[in-house]
Amino acid sequence: MDKKIAIVGAGNLATRVSLELHLNGVEIIQVYSRTVTSALTLARMLGCNYVTNPEKITPDADIYLISVSDLAFSGLLEKVNFNNKLLAHTAGSIPMSELAKYSQNYGVFYPLQTFSKYRDVNFSRIPFCIEGNTPENEQDLMELARVLSKDVRVITSEQRKQLHLAAVFASNFVNHMYSIASELVAEKGLPFDILNPLISETASKVKSMTPRAAQTGPAMRKDQNIIQEHLNMLSGKPRMKKLYSSISDHIFEYHKLPRQTN
């Protein structure tokens, strides 16, 4: 891969993806971030220069990877002259066509994974969802993705949007369930890691069974006594109680079980 890359953004995803590209010998020539500290930190790790003014983004890159928050997206890009180079964003929910106004060559480079700045992650199995406005641009982005992963797919904007929504449930909301569990065990002086085998097994199960078949627990068993007891235990936490109730109701509904009345 002899293309020169500029990284626009220095958040969780931009950091992990650019470091992994760098480790695999891809040349990163510049980092942009509006925050000096973020720009500097990432640029140092990559051994390249950085800018914090979008107007100073280099014109010399072959591919620009745009990884800024969806809110900052258009405000930022309209300030840059990309000179019709290949522009790819890394966002789940932004249609590829949004990039059309900034360059004649554009596409999407979306890794379906959760990234945190300082956590290393194994890239080799991450599905990279690629889209390009021309076969050549699609090819270039697939080639770049194959440097990082064995799982590179062409995914339409519509599919990617749905994947992003699914990922919110399968990852962001899941992690929030862990947060709640962590708070609950801490209240009784128990360490969070007592839940590790349960968390691992719950995630592993759905690799060999459907989530529908893997479902267990009081809501699945229609055990209203336990559900009621759990709601009582949460009476001092009305929002958490409401959440328990909504998700349990949704499990009933999803598994088409008749609600018990008592």
Added chain:
Amino acid sequence: MDKKIAIVGAGNLATRVSLELHLNGVEIIQVYSRTVTSALTLARMLGCNYVTNPEKITPDADIYLISVSDLAFSGLLEKVNFNNKLLAHTAGSIPMSELAKYSQNYGVFYPLQTFSKYRDVNFSRIPFCIEGNTPENEQDLMELARVLSKDVRVITSEQRKQLHLAAVFASNFVNHMYSIASELVAEKGLPFDILNPLISETASKVKSMTPRAAQTGPAMRKDQNIIQEHLNMLSGKPRMKKLYSSISDHIFEYHKLPRQTN
């Protein structure tokens, strides 16, 4: 372990725990289940006899493991003469003291894990939460648990009840999030396993960071545009939409972010 065990129940947990005891050389002398098929299937795998009438439960066991639904619990046990042998239930939310009326020797043998009948699970790291009404009974149950796992702990009924509630969030509700994600990807012709690396990484992250620090996603980023777009995508699924909204709100609240109004 030279104690003879009777298994009262033949559900997911009873099946996996008794098979694992059997594989480790513990003598299981009888299975009770009110369903002939369940009783027979499990008894065959264990090479022991079975009964479906609680009054015929053997008086010859040293330890009775009670693993029936919380609803069936008391109705069943009052029909059995346990001859003051050691009685232990495997339930998260039933206080140990509930067993006092059925024997002078009782305790709790609660593995903190999700079990499905036909899925093998690695027992060696499952936390076994043990409680006994006397030091001797506690010891006997700890000894039995140590046959299966390296992680055997004395946990009070109050702690166990809280662990069970935490486990509902960390496992049952998590699995339901997987169910929803699975439905969403299927709608766009995508295979569920495209989410595997994301699911694995989300579960692994919280082994080295707190769930609070691991949180990512639109709700965490206060990205109201994406949240609104996701809610629009769910407009044909009002219950799922409501769930998305409740969990996102709870993430805001938990991370003490001000709600944006728009």
